[in-house]
Amino acid sequence: MEADERIRATPEAPRPATPARENEETAVSAETPGAVTHERCVHHPSRAAVARCSACEEPICLPCAVPVRGRVIGPECLAAELGDPRLTVPPETVTAVPRSMAAVAGAAVAVVATIGPWTRTGAGDRLLGAWIPSIRWSMIAAVAAVALLAVAWWFRARGTRALATLVIVGGAVVASSSALAIAFPPTFQEASWGPWLGAVGGAIAAAGAIASLTGERRPRQGV
Numbered sequence: 547m548e549a550d551e552r553i554r555a556t557p558e559a560p561r562p563a564t565p566a567r568e569n570e571e572t573a574v575s576a577e578t579p580g581a582v583t584h585e586r587c588v589h590h591p592s593r594a595a596v597a598r599c600s601a602c603e604e605p606i607c608l609p610c611a612v613p614v615r616g617r618v619i620g621p622e623c624l625a626a627e628l629g630d631p632r633l634t635v636p637p638e639t640v641t642a643v644p645r646s647m648a649a650v651a652g653a654a655v656a657v658v659a660t661i662g663p664w665t666r667t668g669a670g671d672r673l674l675g676a677w678i679p680s681i682r683w684s685m686i687a688a689v690a691a692v693a694l695l696a697v698a699w700w701f702r703a704r705g706t707r708a709l710a711t712l713v714i715v716g717g718a719v720v721a722s723s724s725a726l727a728i729a730f731p732p733t734f735q736e737a738s739w740g741p742w743l744g745a746v747g748g749a750i751a752a753a754g755a756i757a758s759l760t761g762e763r764r765p766r767q768g769v
Contacts, residue, residue: 592705652750653698656691659743687723717752
């Protein structure tokens, strides 16, 4: 009887956690208030959210997330958190839209350039002078300009780094092909104003995309 009472009084040793239980605990611990998965920033829908504002619980991206005394605060709640209405972080940079529109404008200029004449004589001396059914630098520039305009418009709507890279590559192809059409026109022919305008449009589109990429690397603010 005494042995049975001692066995009952002995505290039961904790059971080792099974792999399934460990996975459940890991999943629960991962669902913290600041964790965000597959959400977009409330201020920048084209950017993935990396955290939630500790004040309003809205999803915010990396440029919008401002560390304040161990918490992550969004731009709209920063002034209230710091107690100074003059302190705020703008949700979007002023030059973000002009930069993306510069890429679209440059691509549009490159497409317009293909409508005009590309040589002063010969097959290119007409409307749509770049669209010659043969392998020429003008034809390469014309096809690249149309593709550039589509990618630049998509880049304006999405604003991703991959699309910006495609705009840069497309603008470089248009500009270089137009420059080669100027330097090496068909035999006994001379370049007209079309390739010059195409080179300018491709350069503007590439410059706009490059400015958008460099503009995102602005300094972070913190307290």
